[in-house]
Amino acid sequence: MNEVMIGMRIETLPRIKLANLPTPLEGMRNLSKQLGGPRIFIKRDDETGLGFGGNKTRKLECLMADAKNQKADTIITSAGFHSNWCTQTACAAKRLGMDIILVKQGPREGYDPEEYDGNHLLHFLLGSEIKVVPSRSKADELMNELAEDLRLRGRKPYIIPFAGSTPLGVAGYINAVLEILTQCYQRGIKIDYIIHATGSGGTQAGLILGAKAFNTGIKVLGISVSKSENRVEAIARLAVTSAKFFEISLPLGKEDVNVFDEYVGEGYGVISKEVVETINLVAKAEGIFLDPVYTGKAMTGLIDLIGKNYFKKEDNVLFLHTGGTAALFPYKNPIKAFIKKGESSWVKPPWSPM
Numbered sequence: 001m002n003e004v005m006i007g008m009r010i011e012t013l014p015r016i017k018l019a020n021l022p023t024p025l026e027g028m029r030n031l032s033k034q035l036g037g038p039r040i041f042i043k044r045d046d047e048t049g050l051g052f053g054g055n056k057t058r059k060l061e062c063l064m065a066d067a068k069n070q071k072a073d074t075i076i077t078s079a080g081f082h083s084n085w086c087t088q089t090a091c092a093a094k095r096l097g098m099d100i101i102l103v104k105q106g107p108r109e110g111y112d113p114e115e116y117d118g119n120h121l122l123h124f125l126l127g128s129e130i131k132v133v134p135s136r137s138k139a140d141e142l143m144n145e146l147a148e149d150l151r152l153r154g155r156k157p158y159i160i161p162f163a164g165s166t167p168l169g170v171a172g173y174i175n176a177v178l179e180i181l182t183q184c185y186q187r188g189i190k191i192d193y194i195i196h197a198t199g200s201g202g203t204q205a206g207l208i209l210g211a212k213a214f215n216t217g218i219k220v221l222g223i224s225v226s227k228s229e230n231r232v233e234a235i236a237r238l239a240v241t242s243a244k245f246f247e248i249s250l251p252l253g254k255e256d257v258n259v260f261d262e263y264v265g266e267g268y269g270v271i272s273k274e275v276v277e278t279i280n281l282v283a284k285a286e287g288i289f290l291d292p293v294y295t296g297k298a299m300t301g302l303i304d305l306i307g308k309n310y311f312k313k314e315d316n317v318l319f320l321h322t323g324g325t326a327a328l329f330p331y332k333n334p335i336k337a338f339i340k341k342g343e344s345s346w347v348k349p350p351w352s353p354m
């Protein structure tokens with residue numbers, strides 16, 4: 001086990017600069033006009049600057065500082081086969097001169113596809129040691145075994161749990177709220193909603209905590225990217241644990257967690273014609289790329305909610321671009337088929353463990 005830090009105040013947290021901050025906050029004038037709804041802004045966390053950018057850079061600033069303080073020489077982490085988290089963590093490890101072991105979930109043990117593409121290609125180029133297992137429980141088991149083996153050989157491994165959704169990771173998005181508030185104050189904007197893709201929930205827990213702690217009145221809306229029975233409870237638990245960790249005393253509970261599950265479709269990483277249409281629409285309207293697994297689904301949710309008059313016309317809605325665009329490329333065939341031939345079935349990727 002890594003040593004556990006408790007009771008750190010957020011301003012005293014060890015932090016390593018990995019992200020180019022502040023990330024831009026831009027208006028989406030063309031899209032807002034086309035949709036005829038509220039004013040939409042976009043926070044470009046796809047431009048954090050580590051690898052291809054993304055929300056994980058903010059989480060990694062405190063996590064990697066902790067790893068460094070513990071004199072770690074090898075980072076071990078786990079996620080899906082084409083994980084953005086793995087890419088960003090591997091980039092951070094390399095920047096800090098550490099080794100990286102990625103325990104990824106794939107269709108079978110030792111899966112090694114013919115074609116290297118998207119994030120898997122990046123994991124490979126970063127010189128990561130890659131292990132593939134068929135389930136999350138097997139990944140946890142293997143991470144512990146690998147760490148034990150390294151320790152016996154005199155090395156200092158540091159395990160970062162799935163997607164960095166621990167209080168140290170959550171800190172990244174508490175700080176992001178402060179950054180957003182500063183940018184909005186400078187430009188005279190009052191944000192009513194932040195909407196974004198939610199997975200392991202670390203990003204949302206941080207945003208909720210930040211929005212409450214700084215008394216912003218901003219409502220945080222998460223769009224689920226995978227099926228889960230207990231996501232709201234899990235995010236609330238993480239927010240409460242993180243608040244305790246940072247000695248922030250706030251009333252927090254399930255009622256603070258707003259999650260929309262209806263845009264998941266057939267499951268994690270499975271894309272649909274609607275998501276491709278959204279990606280195409282945003283690219284054509286704003287010159288901004290979304291990805292099929294996270295931000296494409298989140299924006300599909302936002303567009304649908306606008307269509308259902310969820311927001312008032314005078315609301316200011318901030319879409320958090322959480323990155324992930326390297327995942328566009330492994331989906332090139334269904335994207336082409338959906339747009340050129342109008343095909344409309346769901347497409348499940350071959351590397352999916354589900």
Ligand SMILES: Cc1ncc(COP(=O)(O)O)c(C=O)c1O
Binds near residue numbers: 054085202203295322
């Ligand atoms: C591009 C992208 N957006 C959103 C998320 C969801 O973030 P979280 O796991 O903190 O909910 C992820 C997580 O992997 C991601 O890669």
